Amino acid sequence: MRRVFFAIILVVLCTCTFADSFFGSWQFIPLSMISLPEVPPGYYVEPYATGFKNVNAIAFSPGGDFGYEGQLFVADSRPDPGTIYRVPGKEEEIVFAQAADNEPRSLEFAPLGSEYGPYLYATHSSSIYYYDATGVRTKFADIPAFGMDLAFASDEYFRDHLFQADARGRKITEWTHTGTQEALIDTLSMDMVTGLDFGPGGEFGTDLYITFSPVQSSTPNSAIRKITPEGVMIDFLLSSEFSHTNQLAFDRIGDFDGLLYVSDRGNDVVYRIDAQANFSVFASGFSFTQTPYIKSDGGDIVFGPDGAMYIADGGAGIVWRIAKITGNLTQLEIIGPDQIVEGTDAEYRALAHFDDGVIVDVTDQVIWSITPEELGDIDKGQLTVVDIEKHTNLHVNTCYEYGSGAQSSQKVQIFALCPTGSALQFDGQNDFAFVPRSESLEPGEITIEMWIYVNGLQSRNTRLLRKLGHVSDGYMLAVDENNNERIHLAILTGGLYRVNDIQSYKAYIDQWHHIAASYGETSASLYIDGIQAASVNHNRGMINNSPVDLFFGSGRPSGDSSEYFKGYIDEIRIWNYIRGENQIYDNMHKRLTGQEPGLVGYWTFDEGQGKIVHDLSPFENHGFLGTDAENQDDSDPVWIISDAPVGICDIEEPELENTYHVDAALGNDENSGLNHATAFATIGRGIETAEEGWTVLVWPGTYLEEVDFQGKAITVRGTGGPVIDADGGFGVSFYNMEGPASVLENVIITNSQLGVFLADSDPTLRNLTIVGNHHGIAAYADADPNVTNSILWENTGNDLLGCEAAFSCIEDANPGWKNITNDPLFADSPGGDYRLLSRMGRWNPAIEDWVLDDITSPCIDAGNPLDDPTGEPMPSGGRINMGAFGGTDQASKSANPWPNPADLNHDGQVNLTDIAILAENWLWTASWLR
Numbered sequence: 001m002r003r004v005f006f007a008i009i010l011v012v013l014c015t016c017t018f019a020d021s022f023f024g025s026w027q028f029i030p031l032s033m034i035s036l037p038e039v040p041p042g043y044y045v046e047p048y049a050t051g052f053k054n055v056n057a058i059a060f061s062p063g064g065d066f067g068y069e070g071q072l073f074v075a076d077s078r079p080d081p082g083t084i085y086r087v088p089g090k091e092e093e094i095v096f097a098q099a100a101d102n103e104p105r106s107l108e109f110a111p112l113g114s115e116y117g118p119y120l121y122a123t124h125s126s127s128i129y130y131y132d133a134t135g136v137r138t139k140f141a142d143i144p145a146f147g148m149d150l151a152f153a154s155d156e157y158f159r160d161h162l163f164q165a166d167a168r169g170r171k172i173t174e175w176t177h178t179g180t181q182e183a184l185i186d187t188l189s190m191d192m193v194t195g196l197d198f199g200p201g202g203e204f205g206t207d208l209y210i211t212f213s214p215v216q217s218s219t220p221n222s223a224i225r226k227i228t229p230e231g232v233m234i235d236f237l238l239s240s241e242f243s244h245t246n247q248l249a250f251d252r253i254g255d256f257d258g259l260l261y262v263s264d265r266g267n268d269v270v271y272r273i274d275a276q277a278n279f280s281v282f283a284s285g286f287s288f289t290q291t292p293y294i295k296s297d298g299g300d301i302v303f304g305p306d307g308a309m310y311i312a313d314g315g316a317g318i319v320w321r322i323a324k325i326t327g328n329l330t331q332l333e334i335i336g337p338d339q340i341v342e343g344t345d346a347e348y349r350a351l352a353h354f355d356d357g358v359i360v361d362v363t364d365q366v367i368w369s370i371t372p373e374e375l376g377d378i379d380k381g382q383l384t385v386v387d388i389e390k391h392t393n394l395h396v397n398t399c400y401e402y403g404s405g406a407q408s409s410q411k412v413q414i415f416a417l418c419p420t421g422s423a424l425q426f427d428g429q430n431d432f433a434f435v436p437r438s439e440s441l442e443p444g445e446i447t448i449e450m451w452i453y454v455n456g457l458q459s460r461n462t463r464l465l466r467k468l469g470h471v472s473d474g475y476m477l478a479v480d481e482n483n484n485e486r487i488h489l490a491i492l493t494g495g496l497y498r499v500n501d502i503q504s505y506k507a508y509i510d511q512w513h514h515i516a517a518s519y520g521e522t523s524a525s526l527y528i529d530g531i532q533a534a535s536v537n538h539n540r541g542m543i544n545n546s547p548v549d550l551f552f553g554s555g556r557p558s559g560d561s562s563e564y565f566k567g568y569i570d571e572i573r574i575w576n577y578i579r580g581e582n583q584i585y586d587n588m589h590k591r592l593t594g595q596e597p598g599l600v601g602y603w604t605f606d607e608g609q610g611k612i613v614h615d616l617s618p619f620e621n622h623g624f625l626g627t628d629a630e631n632q633d634d635s636d637p638v639w640i641i642s643d644a645p646v647g648i649c650d651i652e653e654p655e656l657e658n659t660y661h662v663d664a665a666l667g668n669d670e671n672s673g674l675n676h677a678t679a680f681a682t683i684g685r686g687i688e689t690a691e692e693g694w695t696v697l698v699w700p701g702t703y704l705e706e707v708d709f710q711g712k713a714i715t716v717r718g719t720g721g722p723v724i725d726a727d728g729g730f731g732v733s734f735y736n737m738e739g740p741a742s743v744l745e746n747v748i749i750t751n752s753q754l755g756v757f758l759a760d761s762d763p764t765l766r767n768l769t770i771v772g773n774h775h776g777i778a779a780y781a782d783a784d785p786n787v788t789n790s791i792l793w794e795n796t797g798n799d800l801l802g803c804e805a806a807f808s809c810i811e812d813a814n815p816g817w818k819n820i821t822n823d824p825l826f827a828d829s830p831g832g833d834y835r836l837l838s839r840m841g842r843w844n845p846a847i848e849d850w851v852l853d854d855i856t857s858p859c860i861d862a863g864n865p866l867d868d869p870t871g872e873p874m875p876s877g878g879r880i881n882m883g884a885f886g887g888t889d890q891a892s893k894s895a896n897p898w899p900n901p902a903d904l905n906h907d908g909q910v911n912l913t914d915i916a917i918l919a920e921n922w923l924w925t926a927s928w929l930r
Contacts (some may be wrong), residue, residue, distance in 0.1 A: 002247075037285040037313075037359060039322055044360040045283070048310065048321035049087045052076045052763040055312040057122075057149075057300045058319055059107035059139065065118035066109065067133050070305045073120060074312070074319060075104035082121065084131070087319070097135035099124060108150035108162075108299075115177035116162060117154070123147035124379065128175075141179040144169050149247065150299075151196035158229050159199065159705050165193040172196070172210065172227065184231050191223075191613065195247040195262070197568055199226070201519070203275030204250065204260065209236065211245040211262060224248065224262060237277040239402040246288065246299035247312075253649055255307040255324040261289060263299030263311065270301065279282055286706065287315025290374045313546060325402075327356030332400060332408040336381075339413045341589045341645050342388045346412070347382040388416055395847065409846065415589065418649040420570070421606030422643035423451075424553070424613075424625075428459065430567025431637045432554035433613055437547050439466065440600045443576035444542030447518040448477050448489070448842035449584065451644040453568035456510050461562040463555040463571065464515070468492050472546035473793040476555070477517055479505045479565065489517035489526055493544045499524040501533050512568075512644045514588045519543060520578045527858060530585030550623070552603075553637060557627065569637075570644040574601035590645050594618070608639050658694045662686045664701035664722075683716065683724070690714045698722040709744075709763070711736030718747035719847075721834065721884050726752040731773065734761035742787060747885045756784035756794070758803070765790065767863070769834045770799075773824075780805035784911050789863035791824050791834075792882040807864040809882050824883065835885055836860055838892035840875055843885075850893075859883055861894050870908060878906075 039045045040852045054077040072087040081100030084107070102125030110116035110130075119130035128140040128147065139288035148165040150661035162175040163184065171194055172184045177842070195211035207226040214222065222242035227233050233268065243266020251258050260273040265288040272282040284336045288299045298314025308323040329352055336348035352360040360642025363381040370378050376385040383396060400406075402544060425434065435441070452464060468474025475491040486503040491497045499517065508528075521542055525535040552572065555563030575598045594602050594616030602616040603623065611629065615621040626635035660673040660680065667679035673689060676699065676844050683703055688695035692713050701722035706729045707716070716732075724731050724747055732744060742763040748771065749755040755770040760781040768790040770776045776792040776802040779785060787805035792812075799812045806817040813821045827833040827842060835842055836857035841850040863869075863880035871887045872880070877896030880886045898906055904914040 016353040017048060018567075019049065036364075037283050037320060038364075039283045042325055043320045043322055044325055044358060045320055047318050048090055049074060049085075049093055049319040050091065050146070050317065051093070052085075052317035052319075054103070054314045055298045055300075055319055056082075056103060056105050056314065057107040058310055058312045059109055059120070059303050060302060060304050060310075062109055062112050063121070064112040065133075066120070070423050072304070072310065072319065073107055075099075075107050076317075077103035081124075084120075084135075089734060090321075097131050097137060102126075102655065105146075106150045108152060109164075110150050111154070111160075112584045114160060115179075116876075121150055123150060123161065125579075128164065136582055139183065141175060141614060143173070148194050149196045151208070153208075154198050157207070162698075163196055163208060165196050167192045167194060168805075172208070182844035185227060185233055188225075188233075190703065194245070196280055197248050197250055197260075200250045200252050200258070202258070207234075209250075209260065213244040213246070213247050213265075222264070223268075224260075224277075226850070237273060237279065239279070241267075247301050248604050249303060249309075251303055251309075253303060253307040253512070256303070256309060261309065263301055265299050265403075283311075285319075286311065286313045288313065303353060323358075324349060325354060325358060325360065326435060329357055329402045329406050330355050331355070331605075332362075334408055334410040336383075336410065337412065337585075338410065339415065340383070340385065341415050341648065342385055344385065344645050346383045346385075348378075348383060348396075348401060348410075350381065351401065352402060352406070362400055366398045368396070368398045370397065371395045381541060383436075385414055388414055388532075388792075395849070409713075415648045417589070417645060418647050420642045420644055420647040421604060422608040422639050423453075423568045423570035423605050423644060424637040425568050426553035426565045426637045428455075428462075428564050430561075430633060432555070432557050432564070433552040433623050433625050433637060433865060434557075435550040435552075435601070435613075435615070435621050437549050437800045438621045440619040440620065441550055441621060442474075442543075445518075445520045445576065445578050446543060447516065447575040447577065447579040447584075448475070448476060449516040449571070449573040449575075449579075449886070450477070451514055451515070451570040451588075451646060452479075452510055452565075453512050453644070454479065454505055455567035456509060458505065459562040459564065461555065461560055462565050463551070463553070463563045463567055464569065465550070465552055466563075467545070467548060467550040468554045469546050469548050469556070472548065473544040474546050474548065475519065475543060477515065480664050483769040487526070487528070489519060489524060491524065491540070491543055493542070494540050496754075497524070497540050498528045499534050499536050501526055501528060512570075514584075516567065516579075516584045516588070518578045520608075523578075525581075527581065527584050530581070530588050532581050541664060550601075550621075553622070557635070565879065568640065568642070570600070570605055570642050571600065571646050572603045576600050589646050589648050592616070602603030605639075605642070611636070638804075656695075656697070660686045660690055660694065660696050661699065661841045662696060662703075663699040664703050666699075674770055684741060687712060687714065687716065693741075703856065706730050707732040709734050709736070709738050709742050711738055713739065713741035715743040715745070717743075717745050717749070718884060719888065720890060721746075721748055723748045723750060723832070724752075725750055729752050730757045731755045731770075733757045734763045734783070734785075735759040737761055738763045740764050744887060745850060746884050746886075754778045755792075756785075758785055762786070767882070767884060767886040768865070769793075770795065771829070771834060773797075773801065775799075775801055777803060777805075778802065789880055789886050791859060793824055793826075794829065801904070803852045808883070809859050820858060820860040820862060824859045825855060827853075834883065835890065837879065837893040840893035840895050843872075856895060857892065860892055861896050863887075868908070870906065876906070878908075 019139050024818050058076040059073050061068040074085040082103030084097045086096040106123040108121050113413040114140040121130045129137045130140050131137045146167045148167045164173045170188045174184045175181050193212045199205045209226045222245040223238040224238045226237045246263045246265040248262040262271045268286045269284040270282045271279045273279040291545040298312040300312040302310050302920040311320045331353045333351040336740045340346040347364045352362050367371045368378045425473040458479050462479040464477045466476040473493045486500040488498050488500040518525050523537050526533050553565045577598045597619045601621050603613050611625050613623040631861045655674045661676050663679035667681035669681050670686040671678040673680040695715045698718045702723045731749040745766045748769045750772040752773045754775050755773040756777040758779040762784045765787045766789045770792045771794050773795045775797040776795045776799040788807050792799035800814040809824050810819050825837040827835045837853040844851045859882035861877035861879040863882050867880045871879040872891035875895035878899040881891045885891050902910045904917045
């Protein structure tokens with residue numbers, strides 16, 4: 001069993017110059033796998049309405065007699081023949097009306113006060129309908145099939161009429177309010193017209209602008225034209241860079257520079273175009289699905305009353321909102337796991353917060369890096385770490401700047417894995433394992449977990465686990481269903497019910513992934529690598545299980561041959577209740593004991609040989625390989641050595657001799673205290689438990705307590721600068737006749753009435769930083785402490801009262817031996833960092849690395865020359881520093897030479913060890929002299 005090691009990753013967001021960055025916002029929903037479109041600097045994008053089948057068109061209600069002022073209306077082709085939704089606010093979709101004879105393809109509200117009435121107009125397959133505020137529809141006119149965009153003229157320049165794009169007839173039709181028509185433009189040279197909008201005036205004028213796409217290869221360019229009120233058509237912009245220009249809209253409010261914006265269904269982009277027909281990509285990364293020309297698949301663009309741009313993304317089933325950033329950057333935040341396992345990946349998001357409440361996802365736009373590089377890699381927030389063999393620190397850095405810039409950090413524990421045993425390999429042809437029918441495996445609610453390795457393309461009905469008959473009730477976890485390529489949970493209970501992954505299983509090929517699914521009375525969820533990928537609500541109730549066997553790696557071996565899985569399976573778990581996302585994520589890499597409550601099946605596949613797969617749960621649901629439970633045949637899966645990332649090593653920390661550990665953040669006073677993993681939470685508990693001669697080792701943190709030595713001859717020693725904060729009381733007290741064997745060292749004492757209180761006691765006090773108290777050290781009743789190597793500063797009363805110190809930094813100049821009164825030059829006294837500034841190097845805990853300062857503290861190399869300095873890092877002057885970090889591995893470095901150059905190993909003595917070092921390097925020659 002390998003020792004466990006922990007690696008701490010410091011994720012640092014630092015400011016830097018980053019030109020041509022883009023912005024995107026963060027929506028933390030199961031849509032976490034959705035790729036956000038890219039938009040220019042100064043803008044951000046967010047999903048405004050989601051979950052549609054095919055968003056064809058969008059429009060904002062102007063209010064008035066129709067009502068619903070400023071609310072978005074969405075035309076969707078779900079379900080057939082389609083639906084119009086009302087969206088009062090973000091993610092608040094409400095069904096407004098069912099569509100007519102076919103899916104709605106365009107939406108347009110009549111202008112307030114016009115003869116067209118307070119209605120919402122929509123084109124359908126062969127008709128134009130209008131809807132009143134209650135959703136009741138009325139036919140306005142019959143049209144040739146496949147009518148497209150609608151646009152109302154904004155003034156009498158175009159007779160205040162309604163205009164319609166006719167895709168099949170390749171013409172523009174003008175409609176009066178009574179439903180009569182005439183062809184403004186009868187044909188468009190074999191081109192399919194798709195979008196309409198009227199110029200806003202100014203440089204663009206007030207002509208009718210149209211988008212069209214080629215129907216025949218003889219007209220290869222999509223284009224934008226404009227039409228005068230008299231029906232004269234003028235080329236505005238033709239370019240081979242266009243593919244299938246679809247919809248267009250003018251920015252009339254100004255947040256988008258008052259320009260024209262056009263969606264391109266072939267390139268999945270939105271172009272911005274000025275009045276001189278100069279164009280560039282404004283936003284990209286949409287899913288404007290390319291389907292036959294006669295069908296609209298989104299790309300509709302409207303500008304909302306809030307000035308933002310709204311885009312119907314048909315392929316993604318999303319309405320995106322793009323808005324201008326107007327606030328000031330206030331902070332950056334990192335979203336991501338705080339624990340990962342060696343050799344695995346983890347996803348992190350960088351979020352920029354602005355003072356107007358806007359949150360922008362900048363993950364893909366910042367510069368990520370790690371040091372040292374050999375420990376892993378990171379790209380656009382995706383962190384990959386290698387196997388770790390010893391405790392190490394990995395620095396993950398990302399730089400971002402907007403305005404004044406901001407930074408943030410997050411620590412992540414990397415767990416080491418122990419060998420995980422074996423797994424089963426299935427050939428995708430006839431391999432399977434089965435577990436005989438057991439009532440314990442037939443719960444009403446269920447959670448299924450397993451590790452899988454998808455080995456290439458699968459057959460059309462690939463099953464991972466199945467417990468249902470041909471038409472009988474039960475449950476199944478599968479990779480594919482009739483070539484839908486989605487990992488999914490299927491429940492057959494009163495009809496078939498599924499919850500599907502949002503992406504193809506092909507995204508997981510040739511890698512280990514953890515798959516989990518849960519089903520309860522009213523909901524079902526699917527998890528990929530511990531993160532919820534899909535979730536649905538239902539009214540099917542509990543599972544009605546059939547009395548059939550449970551199969552691994554196949555469906556029904558005697559049934560459909562397409563149900564065999566090709567790949568590896570390890571660590572299957574079945575629970576009789578719904579496990580939440582945190583339970584799944586926190587335990588997917590851990591081995592279980594088998595005795596966990598609710599665990600009804602647990603197969604680790606660690607046998608490595610034989611025909612039996614043992615169930616480690618109390619129900620002993622043991623299974624068998626292949627068709628024959630006793631004899632091997634070609635339907636047996638093959639045993640392989642597993643490298644699935646499961647099996648975190650047990651924590652094994654060596655116990656220091658005669659030492660109790662204390663950790664305010666991680667400890668518990670009910671623990672044993674014998675190592676850091678089982679630390680106490682308070683120093684008082686450590687002292688109470690310690691025996692004479694023992695050490696209480698205090699880890700970094702703030703300890704809100706009054707510490708009483710209780711007359712014990714023990715050592716209370718800090719590591720990493722722990723802080724004792726008595727909140728106006730006595731920080732540390734000695735009043736039980738403690739002597740020199742009672743030692744307090746390497747701690748910071750602050751915010752106390754008396755930092756150290758003594759009465760009739762003579763303890764040893766060394767390497768203390770006593771700062772920000774009323775009195776520093778106060779001795780009464782003949783107390784005579786031995787105070788050395790300490791710093792007493794910024795105490796409002798006396799630093800020393802009734803006693804003296806030696807080799808210490810004392811602000812109030814109390815007499816003593818070799819004391820100094822110079823400013824100790826703390827790194828950040830207001831921020832609580834009392835390390836000493838140094839030109840040669842100071843430990844910075846925020847980045848867990850050494851930094852260089854412009855000046856050096858006078859407290860470096862100023863402690864008692866008789867005290868051992870060898871615990872301090874090199875370069876060291878061979879003399880201990882003053883303060884809480886003196887004599888430790890976080891002591892600030894020295895510019896002074898080691899006292900004796902012959903002491904080659906810096907252990908404080910010149911002996912045969914140094915001669916051996918010299919002999920080993922005898923006759924060494926620099927490369928430039930060779």
